[in-house]
Amino acid sequence: MxxxxxxxxxxxxxxxxxxxxxxxxxxxxxxxxxxxxxxxxxxxxxxxxxxxxxxxxxxxxxxxxxxxxxxxxxxxxxxxxxxxxxxxxxxxxxxxxxxxxxxxxxxxxxxxxxxxxxxxxxxxxxxxxxxxxxxxxxxxxxxxxxSIPPDAFAQAVGxxxxxxxxxxxxxxxxxxxxxxxxxxxxxxxxxxxxxxxxxxxxxxxxxxQAEARGQAVVGERVRIARELHDVVAHHVSVMGVQASAARRVFDRDATKARTALTAIEETARTAVDELRRMLGVLRASEGPPEHVEAPAGVDRVEEVVERARDAGLRATFAVYGEATPLPESVSQAVYRVVQEAVTNVLKHATGAGVLDVRLRYLAMEVEVDVTDDGRPTRAPNPDGLGLIGMRERVATHGGVLEAGERVGGGWRIRARFPLAVAVAEPV
Known part of the structure; x- marks a missing residue:
């Protein structure tokens, strides 16, 4: 066989x-x-x-x-x-x-x-x-x-x-x-x-390779959609709150109305700058590299809190633990989580007056905690683009996101990023 x-x-x-x-x-x-x-x-x-x-x-x-x-x-x-x-x-x-x-x-x-x-x-x-x-x-x-002749091998000597x-x-x-x-x-x-x-x-x-290219295109579209949502939703929400405040006090207090309009102008300018930065990143892959401003990170979290104050919230920001350098992608993810959490407070929290943002540097992870004392204007949508975007950002770095109502009232967003995993990843 x-x-x-x-x-x-x-x-x-x-x-x-x-x-x-x-x-x-x-x-x-x-x-x-x-x-x-x-x-x-x-x-x-x-x-x-x-x-x-x-x-x-x-x-x-x-x-x-x-x-x-x-x-x-x-x-x-x-x-x-x-x-x-x-x-x-x-x-x-x-x-x-x-x-x-x-x-x-x-x-x-x-x-x-x-x-x-x-x-x-x-x-x-x-x-x-x-x-x-x-x-x-x-x-x-x-x-x-x-039939071999007798003399056929006469010359044989072997x-x-x-x-x-x-x-x-x-x-x-x-x-x-x-x-x-x-x-x-x-x-x-x-x-x-x-x-x-x-x-x-x-x-x-x-x-x-064709499938990988297709997946890369889809992934890039998702990333761009997430970035656009984070940038546009946050700044437009802030402008909406400021415009509402200006309308209410326009006839009674011109100074407050002027302050609100100034905040709208600055917020709009910031939104345009961030959109321009995103477009610059997209163009960078199509031609010679140009100078592109670094994306926002943990060093600009306080600016988000400041804009919340300008919108009328009693916002506080505190850092706990010894600050350590974070990979750029993790730093940007922390900033976007805070930005989206504040946007949700401005858009969906009825009666919110207090906003507390805390950044904790722990032994093996960095944690960001955003809480408020408002009530959701409608039932939370787990499939909303904001929550999906936050989960995707956190999951990309092997972290955990918690989102839900607090026992004493209000809402909490908490995200934890493992530093060991984050540092090991290319940035």
Whole structure:
């Protein structure tokens, strides 16, 4: 029982029209050469297999053995059966042309190994032909050994008996002949299979790269959407609160109204600056790098708290623990979480008057805690863009986000970023 070869279930594609034409030309050329060799053999009188048959029969056997090779890649199994049968029949009839016929048999065995679509049938058929050829060789030796002239080995000087030496030499030469034909056929088929595997892997790589590019585009869109939401929602919310305050006091207190309008102007300018910074980052990948302002981080959290004060909240900000440098991505995430939490207070918290923002540097993490004393104007939406954006930012750095009502009233947003994980990540 033969050992399974990698790709046994794979069927090699049939020959191309160009390869079929090459087989036709090669088969016809080998047949012409065989006829030429027959002429040379008859001219020398070297009839090694015995008295030859008639000239027409000699020509018939000389053509019958190599000509089927014109179908060697299209029908390799049929070709090897016909060639081997014609080869044995030609030798049995003592056809004098044997050199080119032997090449044709070699090519037939090789072609079945290289192009046979059914690997199991291909192996069995080649082994069957090789066994048959050795059996024929044994029959030939058995029939001819008795007719060897007494003086055939008169010049023999070696230590091995002449008849035994001739038998061993014949078996050795034929063993190498058939072994190489079998081996080269297998090697050719395996090479074609490896090429098929490489083509499949290359196609899989192209598909994977296309999927990765698609995922990168989606990820970039999500990131841009998150940034736009954080920037626009926060500043527009602050402007809305300030505009409402200016409207209420416009007729009664011009100073307060002017202060509110000034805050709207500054907030709008800040929003435009941040949008310009985002557009600059997007353009940086399309052309020569330009100077792009660094994104906001923990050092600007107090500015968010200050804008909350300007909007009328009693806002406080405190830092606990020893401040340590944070990776830029973590620093920006902390800033955006605070910004979005303050935006939610301004937009959705009814009756909120107190806002408390705390930043804690702990042993292995940094924590930001934003609380207020207001009541949600409507049921919290866990699928809201603000909460989704905060969760995504925190999850990107392996952190945890808590969002919900406090026991004593109000709302709390708490985010924890593990410093060990954050520092290990590229920034």
């Amino acid at each position: 033969s050992t399974p070869t990698p790709g046994d279930g794979w069927r090699r594609p049939g020959p191309t029209p160009h390869q079929q034409r090459l087989d036709l030309y090669a088969g016809l050329a080998l047949t012409v050469l065989a006829l030429f060799n027959l002429t040379l053999t008859r001219s020398t009188g070297s009839f090694l297999l015995g008295p030859p048959p008639s000239v027409p029969e000699q020509i018939f056997w000389t053509v019958a053995v190599p000509l089927p090779l014109i179908w060697r890649r299209r029908h390799p199994a049929v070709t090897i059966v016909v060639v081997s049968a014609m080869f044995i029949a030609a030798q049995a009839r003592s056809a004098p042309e044997a050199q080119l016929s032997s090449w044709a048999l070699f090519a037939a065995i090789y072609s079945l190994g290289a192009w046979g679509p059914d690997r199991r049938l291909s192996r069995r058929l080649r082994i069957g032909v090789i066994v048959t050829m050795f059996a024929w060789l044994g029959v030939y030796y058995a029939v001819t050994v008795g 230590p091995v008996p002449p008849v035994l030496a001739a038998l061993v030499s014949g078996v050795l030469v034929n063993g190498l002949y058939f072994g190489f034909a079998y081996f080269f056929g297998e090697t050719s088929w395996l090479a074609a299979y490896r090429q098929h595997e490489l083509a499949e892997q290359a196609e899989e790589l192209r598909r994977t």
